[in-house]
Amino acid sequence: MKSTHPYQRDRALRKLSRTGMAICLTLAGLAATTLPMHAHAAKPDFADPEKVLRTIFPVAETGFDPAATRDLYSNAINEAIFERLFTYDYLASPAKIIPKTADGMPEISADGKTYTIKLKKGIYFTPDAAFNGKKRELTVDDYVYSFKRIMDPKIASTHVWLLEDKITGLDQLAAQAKKSGKFDYSAKVPGLEVVDKYTLRIHLTRPDFNLPMILAYTAMSAVAREVIEKYQDAQGVAMANPVGTGPFKLTEWVRGSKMILDANPDFHKTIWDFQASADPNDQKIIAAMKGKRMPQIGRVVVNVILEDQSRLLAFQKDEIDLFQLYGGLAPQVLNGPDLKPEFVKRGIQMSRIIDPELTVYYWNMRDPVFGGLSKEKIALRRAMSMAHNVEEEIRIVDNGHAIPLQYPIPPGVVGHDPNYKSSIQYNPAAANALLDKFGYKKGKDGYRTMPDGSPLEIVHTAQTESRGHLQAEVWKKSYDGIGIKMRAEFRPFAEILKAEKQCQLLQRISPWIADYPDGDNFMQLFYGKNIHMNNNGCVAIPEYDKLYEQSQKMAPGPERDLLYHKMTRIMELYAAQRLGYARHRMMLSQPRVIGHKKHPIMHIEWLQIDIDKNK
């Protein structure tokens, strides 16, 4: 018996069903001409329950309380359920802020310290027992309450940095809560002025031109105080009862396994109206989506599939519609940058973006051997920087699915400069010459010693997983090329984080993904005051710090870009770290998915896409 590929069977069935549909339509047409017309209930033009999107998470979620959620995937669900004052334009590149529940962009005072934000009227939370059967409208008080929750020490939110040291009076309220053990949610905060139900005036302690981006962050979503107080645990967190004003609501949740979200039938009217970026595919998306009311999709089913093979097979078998392709699986799906013919033949679509991330190789600037700002230390680090072939690492570790970075601000992020060229390039011959010049002599074993003859060995720390091992191998080769002895040390992630924050690691490959798409989020990685936070190389260069502080007072634009250039050159001069790469993010979708384009910052695109029910 001849076996049939499931896809061929599907096609045959679809062909049959299309024929059947054609007959039915003809009959229906005949009936319509011969039978008297009856009144039909008008179908809503959005949230069609027959349009079901099946997608996956590769990691289990933890819970859905915007202030308390820590992981990416739970935040994706939060993004569907809750709403921020601002969000991102679906197609714009670099990412552009647009209003979400705000009624227009904020009014900013001349000194850049006061933001006046108007809220759209008539936005309601999805019904919940906490509201006692009444419709509950969203007001600016909900945002004030939600912002306060982030600062509540009891919740121990990881998002404190969004608001800390920014809003007049908020830090003081948090400090009081630390002393008293209770956060006073009724206390007025001078920096969060409620002008009326629909107007919020935010007073900042210093100018911050990234505030709209901060307000677009998922943790800054509005929650209703009644809901939190009804469902919160002893820590003040309500992870299992998310109630928001967003396009979807959580209908079913099997922890760590499955989430079903249904479209919110009361979602405030939002029409798909985005402008094309330079990407030629945008026109196709606009043609398919423009003018539609969002969301078109009526239901989203999210399955947690932890294993690569299971995810890929489920996608290939058409059990899921949307699938993020990681570098490790890419050879099974791609020929170089393009989809393999069998996927193209099936109409599989791919959206590829460069992640707004920077993978940086750092050396501990506080280390007595490799750190410091003296000439011979700078020469040593510069040589190590030049010894590493980033492109080779991309080829080996990520199967070529990343781009090397010349500038610390990656593409798609405000402040990126595609024309910038780093003064540090792969050049092992120059690296060797530099080490020779500064007296790092090679011994009989072929490895170099310090100029004073003491041993020279670097410890490269990586995670205990295959990626970490591969990266360590590539670095070993780089160090061998310049005669520096390297020892790899593999540790669990928690231990690495702990050691890193205490400036105890010598070298690591550290990825950083944008929290908000502005250059500041990357330039702060090397700011001296961020040591023990996210300045992992423990860099403290006074010239850099001075310029960084200056840049913080500036709005994005050519003037600030010039400053960022100078700061980047300073980092190159001291060879405090070597810039690495930004990986591709590739999303595959079934032919029935319409208008999908991976957004660099937003976690999900379920609101902006559609499903073709006939495919």
Next chain:
Amino acid sequence: MTAYILRRLWQMAPTMLGVILLVFFLFNWVGGDPAYILAGKMSNAEQIANIRTQLGIDQPYYVQLWIFIKQIVTFNFGNSWSTGEAVSSIIGTRLGPSLTVLIPLTIIETLIAIALALAIAFKRGSLTDRSVMIACTVGMSVSILVYIIVGQYFFAYKLGMFPVQGWGNHFAENLFKYSALPILIALAVGVAPNLRLFRTFVLDEVNQDYVRTARAKGVSESRVKWVHVLRNASIPIITHVMSNLPALLIGAFLIERFFSIPGIGREVILAVERSDFPVIKAITVYVAAATMFFNLLTDLLYQAVDPRVQLK
């Protein structure tokens, strides 16, 4: 009998104490500091200290150990550090899916292994016996990972006989639709070692005097096999099966992971990845308690199967 049971229960106390100490010190020495993960990437020392206080891991070790012991005595392990879900709820909700796969698997696997062991042991040295033994050896030499990857690829994806992965809301759907392939794969892996072991148990009996006597008395071969031999071979078989039962509580890590079954095995891996100590210690303590309980039950069953066994 009662005195024996009470004595055995009393003897469990030092064993449990050993488990508690082992888990506690292992976690604290090699488990990493979860506060650094929970604090997120933009955290400072003050926030990390705040989280450590909330988790109670800033307390001296003897205080943390005392809390752990109190949790065991009260059966209240608190909430997961990463999700906030009550540990009792985690175990309660994840156990069902694991048992949906593992109970039928254990029953079918044991029955098949016993039946085949009896069948081939009575034909020792024959072509059938040798072929089955070779097949078992080959089967056992292949990693379960290979069975899963190949089984999922061919039976689920290529042939479309089963879903690649998933879990539904109804028992029947889960058992017959989603668990069928995982059970088949686990059977392919599990029958071979059991069959070899049980065959040895049966072979130990077939040459005994009582078998010869039974045959001399004209007892039919099937009665010799299924009544006389099986009953005497039951004690080691029961020991083996019962010693595997506590494993039901920790699920089947790989099977659950590949087939997206929201069971306890997958939860254990997640808890380890997240340094979620409340979940790890609860499951470890329950498994230890179950192991001791099933050991006791095994001893009691010996007497039921063989009246000559005396419990002292």
